[in-house]
Amino acid sequence: MASGAPTLVETDIPARLDRLSWNRFHTLIIVALGITWVLDGLEVTLAGALSGALKESPVLQFTNTDIGIAGTSYLVGAVFGALFFGWLTDRLGRKKLFFITLAVYLVATGLTAFSWNLWSFCLFRFFTGAGIGGEYTAINSTIQEFIPAQYRGRTDLIVNGSFWIGAALGALGSVILLDPAHFAPDIGWRIAFGIGAALGLVILFLRAFIPESPRWLVTHGRAAEGEAIVRTIEEHAGGAFAPHTGPKVALHARTHTPLREVFHTLFHLHRLRALVGLTLMSAQAFFYNAVFFTYALVLTDFYGISADKVGLYILPFAAGNFLGPVFLGPLFDTIGRRPMIAGTYFISGLLLAVSGWMFQQNMLTATEQTIAWMVVFFFASAAASSAYLTVGETFPLEIRALAIAAFYALGTGIGGALGPLIFGALVETGSRDAVFGGYLMGSAVMAFAAFVQWRWGVAAERRSLEDVAAPLSLARS
Secondary structure (H helix, E strand, O other), X not given: OOEOOOOEEEEOHHHHHHOOOOOHHHHHHHHHHHHHHHHHHHHHHXXXXXXXXXXXXXXXXXXXXXXXXXXXXXXXXXXXXHHHHHHHHHHHOHHHHHHHHHHHHHHHHHHHOOOOOHHHHHHHHHHHHHHHHHHHHHHHHHHHHHOOHHHXXXXXXXXXXXXXXXXXXXXXXXXXXXXXOOOXXXXXXXXXXXXXXXXXXXXXXXXHHOOOOHHHHHHOOOHHHHHHHHHHHHHHHOOOOOOOOOOOEEEEOOOEOOHHHHHHHHHHHOHHHHHHHHHHHHHHHHHHHHHHOOHHXXXXXXXXXXXXHHHHHHHHHHHHHHHHHHHHHHHHHHOOHHHHHHHHHHHHHHHHHHHHHHHHOOOOOHHHHHHHHHHHHHHHHHHHHHHHHHHHHOOOHHHHHHHHHHHHHHHHHHHHOHHHHHHHHHHHOOOXXXXXXXXXXXXXXXXXXXXXXXXXXXOOOOOOHHHHOOOOOEOOO
16 A cells, blocks of 8 residues: 555664663753753643733733633644644654644744734744644654653653653743733733743754654665664663664565555554553643643632732642652553553542532632642643653554544644633622532543443553554564
């Protein structure tokens, strides 16, 4: 079904990558690529923490509904960006897309600082989201293809969890930038988006050293290039690895994978995996975006927290979100994917229902509400990160980036884009009962995702990617 060069390539590159112990090269990869989630955390937090400032801006004068529309614009852009750039990532390679998607983000977030009305703001947020969505696909696939199997779960979770380092930076920055003693009401939020663009420019230089994925190169008939990269990585390891003596993998090189084969693989060959991936992505997208995009609105409208102080409440929330993957991540490689993914989804949903009831009963202060959310998202952050891990490692290499894109897009479209709109409207009512109803919706979808994962999830821990999902280009005897 595949088209392209018929060359048969025999390689031991996947096995050589998986047998390595952690070394300096892996650390450099994680820092240079994982910083994408720091950027996304910065963007999303700014959008949430700045919502009060956008409402008070003498130029924009946003309503709560406008804030929801802007949040949805970012997510819709991320959906289209993930699909388009994900398709390009599998065709043109991971490395090229690192720079293209980051450049799109950089320009768009810089332009956001110059927005003059709702529609210009939404347009620039759309393209900012497109750049970040494209980053997700290229980077998740690359990290999984470079990291040894024994570390893949915890690494992927921690990298995705680094979103919350950016969230903390965004929250802290908003406290300073929104303080009227430092900046005028219509200036601080513009500077905040300008800082995001400046950070993107720095990251462009950090990525210069990153090589193309050797696994991708082999499937595209460029085995010699892949071999050279693996030798370099082995040199970084300093000989701290066992020699590979097992059989080589035989692959039919191809230039690309036809869309017909993509659809056949996703929705026929691996349809149960597709169900699991879509469910996990949709549930975490609704759960996160519903709560986090309206985080600042709940604090300002129900607890009377001033807009310039919202960032202080996001800091502990962000800490809980980052620490969850850090402490729970290793268990995904030891206890295993199925129990840990199902468990974190279920616990997250249960805790949100309990804390939502306490909110509805007016039992919590702003500080106590923050602590409650901090506990909920300690588990939810690991759950959300595991959705990207699942989709990336359970589909074949040739369509890995597009699979991540497809399920991120569908999941975000189903769960994420609706969340801010629904919760923005619920907060607008001023009714705690209405907001609690939204929290129960989020709890229910997480519980359903936990059941789907437990029933049909794949035990991918400590297994090579090629063992979890055989390459489509595999030469079969």
